[in-house]
Amino acid sequence: MREYLNDISEANRRLGMRLRADPKTRWAMIPGDWRFHPYLFLALATLIVAALLAIGAFAWWANRVVFDDAYISYRYAENLIKGNGLVYNPGERVEGYTNFLWVLIGAAALAIGWDASEATQYLGVAAYLVTLAITSIFFLIKVVERRVTPLLLLPFLLTLVLPGGYAASSGSGLETSFVALLLLAMGYFRYIHQPSSRFGRSAMLLLPSVACLTRVESVLAVFARAVATVVYERRLRRSFRSALSRTALEVAPTVFVVLGYLGWKLSYYGDILPNSYYAKGADQFNFAAGFLYLKAFCQSNPQVFPLFVLIAIGWISLKSARTAAFYTYGSITIVLYLSYIVKVGGDFMQYRFVWQLYPLYVVLSIVGLASVTRNTVAVALLLSATVVMGSVHDVVLEKRYGMQSLEEMNRYATEGREIGPLLSKLLPEKTVIATTLAGTMAYRSRLKIIDQWGLNDSYVRHYPRPHNYFRGHRKYATDEHLKKRGVSLCFAHPVVCKCSALCKQNLPNVFIRMGDNRCLRSWYFQQKDQLTEYFCEHPQWFILHNVECKRR
Numbered sequence: 059m060r061e062y063l064n065d066i067s068e069a070n071r072r073l074g075m076r077l078r079a080d081p082k083t084r085w086a087m088i089p090g091d092w093r094f095h096p097y098l099f100l101a102l103a104t105l106i107v108a109a110l111l112a113i114g115a116f117a118w119w120a121n122r123v124v125f126d127d128a129y130i131s132y133r134y135a136e137n138l139i140k141g142n143g144l145v146y147n148p149g150e151r152v153e154g155y156t157n158f159l160w161v162l163i164g165a166a167a168l169a170i171g172w173d174a175s176e177a178t179q180y181l182g183v184a185a186y187l188v189t190l191a192i193t194s195i196f197f198l199i200k201v202v203e204r205r206v207t208p209l210l211l212l213p214f215l216l217t218l219v220l221p222g223g224y225a226a227s228s229g230s231g232l233e234t235s236f237v238a239l240l241l242l243a244m245g246y247f248r249y250i251h252q253p254s255s256r257f258g259r260s261a262m263l264l265l266p267s268v269a270c271l272t273r274v275e276s277v278l279a280v281f282a283r284a285v286a287t288v289v290y291e292r293r294l295r296r297s298f299r300s301a302l303s304r305t306a307l308e309v310a311p312t313v314f315v316v317l318g319y320l321g322w323k324l325s326y327y328g329d330i331l332p333n334s335y336y337a338k339g340a341d342q343f344n345f346a347a348g349f350l351y352l353k354a355f356c357q358s359n360p361q362v363f364p365l366f367v368l369i370a371i372g373w374i375s376l377k378s379a380r381t382a383a384f385y386t387y388g389s390i391t392i393v394l395y396l397s398y399i400v401k402v403g404g405d406f407m408q409y410r411f412v413w414q415l416y417p418l419y420v421v422l423s424i425v426g427l428a429s430v431t432r433n434t435v436a437v438a439l440l441l442s443a444t445v446v447m448g449s450v451h452d453v454v455l456e457k458r459y460g461m462q463s464l465e466e467m468n469r470y471a472t473e474g475r476e477i478g479p480l481l482s483k484l485l486p487e488k489t490v491i492a493t494t495l496a497g498t499m500a501y502r503s504r505l506k507i508i509d510q511w512g513l514n515d516s517y518v519r520h521y522p523r524p525h526n527y528f529r530g531h532r533k534y535a536t537d538e539h540l541k542k543r544g545v546s547l548c549f550a551h552p553v554v555c556k557c558s559a560l561c562k563q564n565l566p567n568v569f570i571r572m573g574d575n576r577c578l579r580s581w582y583f584q585q586k587d588q589l590t591e592y593f594c595e596h597p598q599w600f601i602l603h604n605v606e607c608k609r610r
């Protein structure tokens with residue numbers, strides 16, 4: 059903060075010199091030096107940041123959602139704490155998660171007696187709020203450099219709060235906002251605001267390793283930062299050889315950590331890529347689905363177009379070595395990530411992949427906005443208003459290849475959190491069930507679960523590619539496979555209906571009473587005498603259809 063105050067004082071001194079030299083420029087600046095008094099600016103900046111954080115927290119709270127997939131990570135974390143290893147079902151080494159460090163965070167929460175879902179949800183929201191703080195501080199610094207009052211362009215920051223689903227998804231239990239913070243911090247604290255303390259510099263060097271352990275595809279950002287570091291060193295007039303040497307020393311710890319992590323995965327799981335990567339068909343090239351994914355995102359968030367214009371303006375106005383390096387890092391990271399998203403076809407969860415890039419994208423545009431502001435406040439205000447208006451656009455879901463809304467995902471997770479404990483209470487401990495809701499039902503029930511979509515099943519992932527591509531979950535366990543795995547009850551995605559008007563099938567059904575005249579339907583896939591007798595002995599819990607009870 060002391061550095062910021064010194065910068066403000068220097069800006070104040072230069073502003074006075076410019077006004078005395080050319081009074082005609084007064085119209086383009088703040089009328090009077092008092093607004094650049096360091097402590098007054100600090101008070102104003104604190105007020106702005108606090109207001110933005112309050113709005114962001116409210117945007118999350120008013121629209122908060124939880125994703126079922128987050129509970130897959132919690133199940134792995136729970137098994138780790140119980141001594142079963144990083145597994146979904148004890149004894150089966152299958153990597154069904156894609157967020158290693160996030161799983162460890164959940165395990166740490168469980169170890170100290172805190173619910174893993176609460177810990178990760180609040181951590182995600184905290185990461186989102188820290189992202190808002192970093193962005194607003196960078197914005198205010200640019201405001202000072204360009205001599206324009208922040209009150210004129212403050213609405214621009216709302217582009218990080220208003221987009222549909224962005225704030226809400228930060229508390230979903232997944233690592234989306236945490237990764238977004240890491241991608242932003244990797245560039246911001248390396249080039250824009252380099253820490254002065256030894257601890258800060260060490261933490262800055264560890265950020266790439268943390269990002270890669272959270273999401274493996276963060277190696278794309280590590281590559282981008284390596285290129286940006288070479289650009290930065292060359293801008294400081296160092297030789298190309300010296301720039302490469304410095305970059306290699308900086309990247310070496312991350313390379314060491316990533317290679318060690320991949321080596322462990324290969325020895326523990328037998329593959330360096332997660333099982334879900336194959337189960338979802340991400341090993342194929344799904345360009346059509348990927349392009350439509352990005353197209354629908356742009357339709358939902360038209361503010362990305364004026365932001366892109368501002369980024370282009372920022373490229374033209376680059377002067378300092380730090381800003382040039384940050385722009386290089388951010389641009390390469392965004393291009394590589396978007397290429398990856400197009401290749402895998404996007405994701406069925408409402409734009410969570412793109413939200414990881416969004417804060418970095420907004421921060422890049424701020425440089426261009428500051429450059430425009432220097433010439434004419436009117437144009438800057440117009441662009442700022444356009445960005446804000448685009449941020450409140452209705453959400454457009456890409457349905458051709460499958461995409462679920464936040465409301466749908468939250469509904470499934472809510473149902474699963476209710477159903478899981480019920481199954482744990484009513485079904486015998488050794489009952490094997492199959493479901494496509496492999497997160498909440500599995501974590502809350504503690505039963506052996508066969509994932510019908512194969513995210514946590516190494517056999518299903520090897521199924522041939524379906525003829526018609528469907529984003530997210532492409533492969534479905536066959537009846538033969540479920541029979542081999544000893545499945546008794548199949549639920550797929552839970553179907554709940556009235557007990558007084560059962561949603562019967564032309565199959566053996568077991569309906570589990572949930573209370574309030576609600577019954578959960580299951581397919582009695584493999585009938586076992588002992589289990590059937592148990593169902594028949596407890597009519598207060600179960601309603602049977604096409605299942606015969608032995609008469610005594």
